[in-house]
Amino acid sequence: MKSHCYAFTVKDLLPIVGLPLVPLGLFALFLHAGAALRILPPPVAALDTDRTILLHQATAGRQRHDAGTILIGDSSCLMDVSAPQLTTILTSHGAALNLGTLSYLDLNAFAALLRRYTAANPVRPDTVVLLMNPEALRRPAAEDYDLEALERFYSQTDDCPPTLSPLLCGLGVEIFRGRLLSRSVPIPLPGSFGGYYGFTHDLWRYLSSHQGSAVDPGRYDPAFAVGNAEYRLARTLESASAVFRAAVPAGTKLCVGITPLPESFVLANFGEVRGRLLAGWSQWLKADLALARLPATMPDHLFASPTHLNPAGARAYTTLLAAALQGEPSTRPQRPKLQ
Amino acid sequence: MLFNSGTFLQFFAAFLLLYYCVRNHLRARNVLILAASYLFYGWWDYRFLVLLLFSSLLDYAVGLGLGLSREDRARKSLLIASIAVNLTILGFFKYYDFFLESAVAVLARLDIPAHLPTLRIVLPVGISFYTFQSMSYAIDVYRRQIEPTPDLVDFLAFVSFFPQLVAGPIERAQHLLPQFKVSRRITRGMLEEGVWLCLWGLFKKVALADNLAPLVEMVYDHPRPGVAMTIAGTVAFGFQIYGDFSGYSDIARGTAQILGFDIMVNFNLPYGATNLREFWSRWHISLSTWLRDYLYIGLGGNRHGRGRMYRNLVITMVLGGLWHGAAWNFVLWGLWHGIGLAVHRWWTHLPFRSGAGVAAPQAAWRRGLAWLATMTFVFYGWLLFRAHSWDQIVALTGFLGDFILPPWAGSYLINLALFTLPLVAMQWWQFRRCDLLVALRLPPMPRAALTGSCLIAVCLFWEKAKVPFIYFQF
Numbered sequence: 167m168k169s170h171c172y173a174f175t176v177k178d179l180l181p182i183v184g185l186p187l188v189p190l191g192l193f194a195l196f197l198h199a200g201a202a203l204r205i206l207p208p209p210v211a212a213l214d215t216d217r218t219i220l221l222h223q224a225t226a227g228r229q230r231h232d233a234g235t236i237l238i239g240d241s242s243c244l245m246d247v248s249a250p251q252l253t254t255i256l257t258s259h260g261a262a263l264n265l266g267t268l269s270y271l272d273l274n275a276f277a278a279l280l281r282r283y284t285a286a287n288p289v290r291p292d293t294v295v296l297l298m299n300p301e302a303l304r305r306p307a308a309e310d311y312d313l314e315a316l317e318r319f320y321s322q323t324d325d326c327p328p329t330l331s332p333l334l335c336g337l338g339v340e341i342f343r344g345r346l347l348s349r350s351v352p353i354p355l356p357g358s359f360g361g362y363y364g365f366t367h368d369l370w371r372y373l374s375s376h377q378g379s380a381v382d383p384g385r386y387d388p389a390f391a392v393g394n395a396e397y398r399l400a401r402t403l404e405s406a407s408a409v410f411r412a413a414v415p416a417g418t419k420l421c422v423g424i425t426p427l428p429e430s431f432v433l434a435n436f437g438e439v440r441g442r443l444l445a446g447w448s449q450w451l452k453a454d455l456a457l458a459r460l461p462a463t464m465p466d467h468l469f470a471s472p473t474h475l476n477p478a479g480a481r482a483y484t485t486l487l488a489a490a491l492q493g494e495p496s497t498r499p500q501r502p503k504l505q
Numbered sequence: 506m507l508f509n510s511g512t513f514l515q516f517f518a519a520f521l522l523l524y525y526c527v528r529n530h531l532r533a534r535n536v537l538i539l540a541a542s543y544l545f546y547g548w549w550d551y552r553f554l555v556l557l558l559f560s561s562l563l564d565y566a567v568g569l570g571l572g573l574s575r576e577d578r579a580r581k582s583l584l585i586a587s588i589a590v591n592l593t594i595l596g597f598f599k600y601y602d603f604f605l606e607s608a609v610a611v612l613a614r615l616d617i618p619a620h621l622p623t624l625r626i627v628l629p630v631g632i633s634f635y636t637f638q639s640m641s642y643a644i645d646v647y648r649r650q651i652e653p654t655p656d657l658v659d660f661l662a663f664v665s666f667f668p669q670l671v672a673g674p675i676e677r678a679q680h681l682l683p684q685f686k687v688s689r690r691i692t693r694g695m696l697e698e699g700v701w702l703c704l705w706g707l708f709k710k711v712a713l714a715d716n717l718a719p720l721v722e723m724v725y726d727h728p729r730p731g732v733a734m735t736i737a738g739t740v741a742f743g744f745q746i747y748g749d750f751s752g753y754s755d756i757a758r759g760t761a762q763i764l765g766f767d768i769m770v771n772f773n774l775p776y777g778a779t780n781l782r783e784f785w786s787r788w789h790i791s792l793s794t795w796l797r798d799y800l801y802i803g804l805g806g807n808r809h810g811r812g813r814m815y816r817n818l819v820i821t822m823v824l825g826g827l828w829h830g831a832a833w834n835f836v837l838w839g840l841w842h843g844i845g846l847a848v849h850r851w852w853t854h855l856p857f858r859s860g861a862g863v864a865a866p867q868a869a870w871r872r873g874l875a876w877l878a879t880m881t882f883v884f885y886g887w888l889l890f891r892a893h894s895w896d897q898i899v900a901l902t903g904f905l906g907d908f909i910l911p912p913w914a915g916s917y918l919i920n921l922a923l924f925t926l927p928l929v930a931m932q933w934w935q936f937r938r939c940d941l942l943v944a945l946r947l948p949p950m951p952r953a954a955l956t957g958s959c960l961i962a963v964c965l966f967w968e969k970a971k972v973p974f975i976y977f978q979f
Contacts, residue, residue, distance in 0.1 A: 167688060169527055169534035170765045174693035181949065182697050186704065189957025190964065330968055331511070337964055347965075351923060352916035354719040361727050364913020365920070 190337065197338030201324060201345065208322040209344035215359045217315055218366045219244065219268040219380065222373045224319050227265055227279045232289040234260020235491070237378070238276050241268045242425035243297035245474040248484045249377035255488035259292050264378030269312035270302055273406035277413035278316075290415045293491065296451070299425045299473045300397045303443060307402060358383045381477050382470035388430045391472050395432070397439050399446055407450035421491065422448050423457030426464045426483065431472050437462045459490050506548040507974070508756045509711050509967075516545065517760065524764065535662045535685050538764075542665035546631070553629040556594065561664040563590055564639040568653035568660070571646045580647060587643040595636050598626055603831030631671030633828055637795055639664050642678040644799055651679050659685040668760040672753045672974055674771040674791035681768070689765030701945055702759030704959050709752035709928065710974070712962035716924045717745035720917060725891055725901075731909035735888075735901050737921055743887045744925045747776065750789070753974045770941065776883075777936045779875040781845045782853075784883055796825050811854065818850065819843035829890075834898065838889040845882055 200206035210225070212218040235256065237247050244266030252262040265279055276296070284290065311327075318325050324344050326335035334340075347353075352365030362383035363369040373380060414420045424444050427436070440462035448456035460483070468479030475483055506513050520541050527533040547554045567587040574580050605621045612619040642663075645651045654660050663682045669675075724730045724738025754771035761768040771791050778784035785793045801821040807814040819840065826839015892898045911917075935943050944955055 167531040168529055169531045170524075170689040170691060171528065172525075172691050174691070174696060178693045179696070182693075182700050185949065185953035186956035186960045189954060190960050193957075193961050334964060334967060339965055339967070342965055352913075352919060354723055354916075354920065356719065356722075357726075360719070360723050364723070364911065365916035368913045368916055 194337045197341040201338075201341045206341065206345045207349060209318070209324050209341070210348055211315065211318070211325050211340075211344035212348045212366050212370065213343060213353055214366070215355050215363075215369065216269045216312070218355075218369050219373065220271075220312060220315060221319055222370050223265045223267050223378060224279065224282075224316055226263065226374075226378055227283040228286050230287055231261065231263050231283075232287050233263035233377075234292040235262040236280070236283065236291045236294045237262060237264040237266060237297065238280060238294060239266045239297035239425075240270055240299055240302045241266065242299040242302070242473050242475075243295075244268060244378075244380050245382045245470070246425050246480050246483050247295075247297065247379060247487060248480050249379040251481065251484045252488055253377065255485070256491060259491070262377060264376075266297070266378070267312075268380075269315075270305060270308055271312055271316070272305075272308040273403065273410040275308060275313055275316060277406075277410040280410070280413045282320075284413075284415050291418050293419045293421055294414050295421045295423065295457075295487070295491070296410070296453075297423045297425050300427060300440065300443065301393070301473050303403065303424070303447065304396075304398050304400050306400045379480075381480065382474035384470040384474070384476075386428060386466060386469035386471055386476070388428065388466050391428070391431055393431060393472060397436070397443060399443055399450075403447065404450045407447065411452050419454040420451060421455040421457055422451055422453040423460050423487070423490075424462070425473075426461050426475070428466045428469045428472060429463045430466050432463060455490075457487070457490050460486055506545050508753065508760075509707060509974075512548070516541075521763070531688065532658070535658050538667070538685075539658055539662040539665065542662065542667040542670060545667040546665065546670055549630050550627075553632075556598075556629055556632070557635060557665060558661075560591060560594065560636055560639050561661050563587060564643045564664075565654075565657060565660045567643045568646045569655070571643070572653035584643060584647040588640060591636050591640050595632060598629055598632055600827075600831045602626055607833070634673045634675055635664055635670060637675050637792075637828075638677075641675070641795060641799060642682070645678055651682070654678075654682060654686075656686075666761070666766070668757040668764075668766075669768055672750070672757070673789075674754055674757065674769050675795050676768060676791070681766070684766050691763070691765040695762045695765065697945060698942060699759045699762030701942070701956065702755045702762065704759075704956055704963070705931075705944070706752040706755030706757075706759060707963045708959040709748040709755065712959075712966045713924050713928055714745045714748035714752060716920070716966060717741045717748065720920055720924075721745055721891065723917070725893070725897070727911075729907065729909060730901075730904055731907045731911065732905050733908075733910055733914060734917065735904045737914075737917060739884050739888045739891070740925070741921055742891045743776075743884050744928060746887065746890075747772070748928060749974055773941065774932055774936050776880065776932060777876075778879055778883075779872055780879055781842070781849045781882060784879060785842070785846070792825065792828070796821050800824060811851075815847040815850065818847045822846060833895065834889055834892050837895075837898070838886055841886050841889055845886075 197206070210221055212221045235252060237243055237249060237252075244264060247264060247266075249262040249264040253260075256262065265276075265283065271279075280294065315325065324340045326332075326340050330340060348366065352367035354360055354365050355363055355369060359369070362381070363372055369380075411420065422444070424440055424447075433439075441458065444456050444458055447453075464475065464479060464483070468475055468482060470476040470479075506516060520537075523537055523541075524534070527537050543554055543557075546557060564587055567583050570583045571580055574583065602625065609619050609621055642651075642660075646653045654663075659682065662685055663676075663678060666676070666681065720741040721738055724734050724741070727734070730738060751772040758768045758770070769791055771789060773787040773790065775784055775788035778787055801817055804817040804820060805813055806817060820843070822843030823836055823839040826835045826837070826842070829835045829838070888901055889898055892901060931944075935941055938946075940946065944952065947955065
């Protein structure tokens with residue numbers, strides 16, 4: 167017995183399957199041509215929390231701020247120091263700008279960020295404060311993906327992440343997302359960041375209005391914290407430190423600090439270990455000031471995660487940082503007061 | 506295997522090729538469908554194929570036994586055995602841990618410490634769907650509504666038919682089984698309809714529901730969303746679950762159409778309903794009719810007076826709620842709808858309301874008011890359905906009087922509008938024309954633009970396509 171028959175011809179089949187492909191093809195053509203001919207705006211693929219912060223800081227680094235204090239470093243720099251609070255305390259140092267990133271970049275990338283900032287801002291900063299967490303200091307290298315995202319942003323090229331099939335990239339999906347979607351539609355952020363900041367556009371606005379500083383909305387629970395007690399400086403850090411030092415403009419002070427860890431997270435001798443790390447790293451950086459007076463640990467209740475302070479912790483830490491910097495006289499030329 | 510995955514697209518393309526090759530052999534076609542269906546199911550976890558096979562063989566054997574037996578008592582025993590075994594399997598895999606944990610919680614409230622061992626059982630995908638489909642066959646044979654099938658391959662293919670195996674529609678043997686026994690004619694119209702349903706279903710799932718999912722999470726995971734966001738989050742969930750589930754049903758119907766099979770309509774514009782009874786005649790139709798035919802009528806239906814009818818409605822809906830998942834919020838959701846249906850039935854039986862029934866009120870303002878009241882009821886039900894716990898239900902209900910507005914409310918509403926309006930617009934169009942396939946009535950060029958736009962949207966959001974369908978967990 168016959169199983170089934172096809173009561174149509176190949177000619178019937180073509181419009182059913184083929185017609186929807188025509189608009190798809192035209193759309194792909196429009197996207198690729200728009201990107202190649204620069205009709206579409208340049209890509210800002212701020213599609214998630216990490217990339218929104220990374221691209222915001224990269225954008226901020228290319229804009230004119232004429233800040234007196236530049237904060238730069240890993241996510242602990244981003245979360246632990248409030249740039250507006252620092253500005254309020256250090257009135258004589260001028261405004262502070264935080265260029266810390268959530269994604270872990272290495273010192274080479276931070277150097278590139280700083281070089282772009284100094285190129286865009288003729289008034290050199292008074293102080294550059296480099297802050298990193300002990301957890302980050304032992305990491306040998308940055309994530310390639312983050313570095314590539316930064317590179318693509320600078321070179322204005324589109325991203326085809328490994329999660330996207332080549333066919334979809336060929337259709338221009340990444341062009342649409344990076345150049346149109348991320349600019350026009352706020353994208354929800356997942357987890358606790360979503361609950362606090364909401365969407366990519368809201369996070370971007372928050373960073374802009376807080377001079378690049380952010381807040382970690384998480385809650386630290388020592389019971390679930392796990393870590394490796396062996397803190398050390400990665401070998402690759404020495405050469406990268408030299409690159410970073412070279413990026414600091416002449417006449418600008420370089421201050422270096424190691425951000426705190428929760429008291430219950432570390433061994434009793436961590437203070438000593440931290441002191442040794444800071445001394446060694448500061449030497450590699452040829453830093454003008456090692457921020458040794460900043461605490462190596464802080465009480466657990468001031469943390470949002472093992473590496474980030476919560477808002478109360480950030481307020482306390484910023485006050486301590488301001489006190490450490492306040493002792494240093496400003497080398498910045500005073501602006502004439504308006505009559 | 507998920508419909509919204511590259512793996513399924515490859516599987517279906519290969520299947521169509523083989524399907525074409527066996528076009529002259531009915532037996533070979535059914536064997537091919539059976540093999541493909543088992544591959545489709547086993548792709549997730551091959552070990553659970555044993556369960557699917559066992560459940561199918563049981564009802565196949567019970568069907569044969571019912572056909573051979575003339576004695577009522579023996580027939581009844583066979584049916585009870587089938588139902589008992591099916592429900593035991595379903596109960597063990599789906600509800601064992603739930604009832605045990607609930608018992609421990611109750612004992613703890615009574616200060617009686619208990620340590621009952623939970624088994625952390627993995628829920629086999631689609632078990633609720635294929636168990637109900639298989640059971641309905643045995644019940645229909647028992648009721649002498651259908652003849653038992655002697656052909657094992659046909660029966661196994663009917664239970665495991667891959668387009669609707671893991672998330673329905675829950676087909677009846679009366680409708681689907683005979684289709685395996687005859688030659689199918691695939692027309693141009695069927696192909697057009699099938700391709701459109703697949704595309705529209707994918708659009709609803711990938712472009713709309715999956716983008717609404719994070720919006721829902723933002724509200725339901727937020728410690729204090731406030732009234733506006735609680736409402737917005739619940740609206741988002743109402744559209745997410747509708748897009749997700751009706752999307753799956755559309756793809757199921759579409760793929761079946763392409764193979765020349767007809768699967769029942771599972772959703773018929775439910776958010777256009779102007780009363781609760783009408784809503785349930787439009788939402789998850791295959792389950793609501795299953796519950797009506799095999800549970801509500803089994804309990805006596807409306808044959809023993811009003812009081813019993815209201816009781817039967819509530820019991821049916823509570824068990825329908827429990828069918829959705831092993832959690833008390835589903836029971837509460839079922840109870841909410843059961844009470845709602847009972848109240849609606851009571852209201853329509855009031856002397857001044859005689860003859861109202863399912864029919865909508867005539868005046869536009871009354872229809873609008875009835876629609877608003879129905880949707881408010883239905884969407885509060887979604888809050889009960891989506892909440893994680895009783896505490897959250899209480900908290901979210903409390904937020905309905907909390908007028909705080911988070912700073913990201915504007916971004917939220919942009920997203921909500923963007924990912925619900927296409928669905929609302931299409932539903933409105935279908936509703937006005939009383940035609941679910943209204944898009945196919947368009948002239949070729951506008952239709953190409955519409956289908957092309959859906960395809961573009963599916964491609965743009967395809968990366969998120971790994972999100973499983975909500976109803977897989979049921």
